Amino acid sequence: MLKVPLSVDERWNLIDRISKQTVEFGARKHTLKDAIAELTVKPLTGIPVAIAVLYGFWSFFVDFAGTLFTDGFMVRLFDEHWLPWLQSVFPGGLGNPFYALMVDAGHIENGVLVASDNCLESFGVLTSGFFVPFGVVLWAVLAFYLMFALLEDVGYLPRLAVLVDTVLHKIGLHGYAIVPTFLALGCNIPGVTATRPLETRKQRFLMITLLSVFVPCGAQIGIMQDLVPELMGWIFLTLVIGYLGFGFILNKIVPGKSPEIIMDVPPYRMPMMKNIVSKLWIRTSRFLLVAVPFVLLGCLIVGLMYLTGAMDWLATVLGSFLMSWFGVPGETVSPLIAGFLRKDLAVGVLGGLMEQGIMTTFQVFTSVVLLCIYFPCLATFALMLKEENWKEFLGSIASLVAMVLVYGGLIHLVGVMLGVA
Amino acid sequence: MNEVEEKFGQIYFAVLGAVALAFGAAELIASAGEGFTWGILDSSGAADPMFLPWRAIILLSAGFFYLSSVKNFAEIHQLAKAVLGSIMIWIVAGMAIWSRIAGSIPGEETWFNSLEGFLASYAPPYCPEVFLLPFSLVVVYYILKEKEAG
Numbered sequence: 001m002l003k004v005p006l007s008v009d010e011r012w013n014l015i016d017r018i019s020k021q022t023v024e025f026g027a028r029k030h031t032l033k034d035a036i037a038e039l040t041v042k043p044l045t046g047i048p049v050a051i052a053v054l055y056g057f058w059s060f061f062v063d064f065a066g067t068l069f070t071d072g073f074m075v076r077l078f079d080e081h082w083l084p085w086l087q088s089v090f091p092g093g094l095g096n097p098f099y100a101l102m103v104d105a106g107h108i109e110n111g112v113l114v115a116s117d118n119c120l121e122s123f124g125v126l127t128s129g130f131f132v133p134f135g136v137v138l139w140a141v142l143a144f145y146l147m148f149a150l151l152e153d154v155g156y157l158p159r160l161a162v163l164v165d166t167v168l169h170k171i172g173l174h175g176y177a178i179v180p181t182f183l184a185l186g187c188n189i190p191g192v193t194a195t196r197p198l199e200t201r202k203q204r205f206l207m208i209t210l211l212s213v214f215v216p217c218g219a220q221i222g223i224m225q226d227l228v229p230e231l232m233g234w235i236f237l238t239l240v241i242g243y244l245g246f247g248f249i250l251n252k253i254v255p256g257k258s259p260e261i262i263m264d265v266p267p268y269r270m271p272m273m274k275n276i277v278s279k280l281w282i283r284t285s286r287f288l289l290v291a292v293p294f295v296l297l298g299c300l301i302v303g304l305m306y307l308t309g310a311m312d313w314l315a316t317v318l319g320s321f322l323m324s325w326f327g328v329p330g331e332t333v334s335p336l337i338a339g340f341l342r343k344d345l346a347v348g349v350l351g352g353l354m355e356q357g358i359m360t361t362f363q364v365f366t367s368v369v370l371l372c373i374y375f376p377c378l379a380t381f382a383l384m385l386k387e388e389n390w391k392e393f394l395g396s397i398a399s400l401v402a403m404v405l406v407y408g409g410l411i412h413l414v415g416v417m418l419g420v421a
Numbered sequence: 422m423n424e425v426e427e428k429f430g431q432i433y434f435a436v437l438g439a440v441a442l443a444f445g446a447a448e449l450i451a452s453a454g455e456g457f458t459w460g461i462l463d464s465s466g467a468a469d470p471m472f473l474p475w476r477a478i479i480l481l482s483a484g485f486f487y488l489s490s491v492k493n494f495a496e497i498h499q500l501a502k503a504v505l506g507s508i509m510i511w512i513v514a515g516m517a518i519w520s521r522i523a524g525s526i527p528g529e530e531t532w533f534n535s536l537e538g539f540l541a542s543y544a545p546p547y548c549p550e551v552f553l554l555p556f557s558l559v560v561v562y563y564i565l566k567e568k569e570a571g
Contacts, residue, residue, distance in 0.1 A: 032501055032564065032568075039501055039505055048478070048482030049508075051475065052483075052508070052512045055475050055476070055479060055512065056513075056516055059516035064523065068523040072527030073527055073532070076527075
């Protein structure tokens with residue numbers, strides 16, 4: 001049979017004929033579920049509900065990952081049992097290079113090298129390298145993906161997308177962009193992958209660039225919550241302002257189109273336990289497979305850089321620039337280097353500096369924000385290379401460098417003006 | 422829903438809305454200052470001060486939702502507002518209870534909390550949302566009624 005392509009009018013006629021044969025038309029009584037569904041997409045009623053849902057999301061995250069598992073059990077397990085046991089049985093002892101790499105580099109107190117008393121400061125492959133992914137990050141990621149899967153399966157996420165549609169249009173994206181953004185809050189890798197359904201190259205470029213700069217992953221959030229809980233609100237506010245502000249600027253200067261999209265908003269449904277468990281398993285196991293090797297490698301490289309004196313050299317070379325432009329001490333070089341491998345690990349290094357009293361609160365705040373925005377982790381970097389063409393990739397890197405320099409400098413300037421920097 | 426149920430719903434959710442608004446306003450004032458603990462009522466945000474202003478906003482919104490549902494309460498879209506108000510209270514109260522559960526399991530010196538320590542974790546004072554929780558459950562009756570009718 002000869003296939004002749006249909007014209008637009010013929011297609012619409014065909015759709016009419018099919019729908020007349022298959023669809024029953026008539027009055028339909030609104031149910032309570034329909035009424036709730038409508039209220040949750042209208043801004044006046046939907047925004048307060050969104051605030052309540054996000055409050056629930058965040059509270060669960062903090063208490064599950066922070067209070068119950070990390071502070072409740074993991075800190076004790078690693079600091080009171082695992083670290084002292086390794087310190088007592090591992091050959092070499094304090095000052096031995098191999099021991100420093102694997103167990104505890106120690107730190108100087110009053111001119112004397114002393115052993116660390118917690119796994120964040122010890123910075124060994126077997127101590128910090130295990131504590132960061134299994135003591136902190138695993139529980140944060142588990143809590144995040146559990147809540148994410150619940151919202152997804154209940155049918156709330158598409159409604160959140162409708163609610164933020166107007167705001168995201170201002171930065172050249174549409175409501176659907178909330179899905180990659182949310183996913184990236186768990187791990188940037190699925191976030192970048194989830195940009196594929198965006199219609200144009202411009203939208204994908206904008207989304208990938210904004211994700212890799214302004215969206216911290218679950219691992220990073222978990223460890224930030226553990227180290228600087230009192231600064232979390234300010235850190236997130238700074239990142240949201242950056243996300244929207246730089247998104248607006250990028251939308252103006254990047255050529256291309258940002259078309260409208262018709263989104264399917266499904267009805268609310270009762271989530272199925274089987275689906276939730278399988279999503280949780282797939283996402284968490286994939287995350288661990290990617291994260292653990294990078295954290296271990298990160299510990300090893302940072303440890304080697306300390307041992308060979310490379311870190312001190314870099315701190316001296318870059319110290320004056322970091323201090324004058326961003327207002328952070330030269331010691332921040334080591335977390336920034338570690339951050340290229342894993343951001344969570346980098347915040348852990350920062351934790352060690354904080355406990356030694358090297359930085360002021362504002363410097364801690366600036367350093368954590370800088371760590372979030374300065375560069376995507378190696379795994380995200382590799383995925384960006386895969387998802388973008390060379391031109392876009394170089395564009396992303398150039399935008400990223402510009403954003404870090406401008407925004408980091410701006411934060412410092414605000415601090416100076418407020419008299420806190 | 423019959424007339425008596427509608428009338429009861431109107432009065433009940435008007436009162437509950439007013440109480441939720443009052444609690445929300447108190448939490449908002451508390452979040453601007455040091456917070457306060459009054460008998461068994463806690464608006465200090467001691468556990469996490471970052472959450473206190475958000476709790477206040479949610480409670481105020483729940484109060485408005487209840488109050489705006491009162492007129493023509495039997496109409497499905499109006500009832501939906503009361504249901505949303507209750508859902509918002511369930512989220513905040515549920516998280517306050519979850520926070521206590523999470524804090525009550527690990528011990529201070531031992532792996533797990535002692536029985537006394539565990540029970541002491543659930544002692545008052547409580548945040549306003551926890552007090553509103555049982556009263557907000559009345560909406561379940563109306564949801565079931567609506568399900569029966571639908």
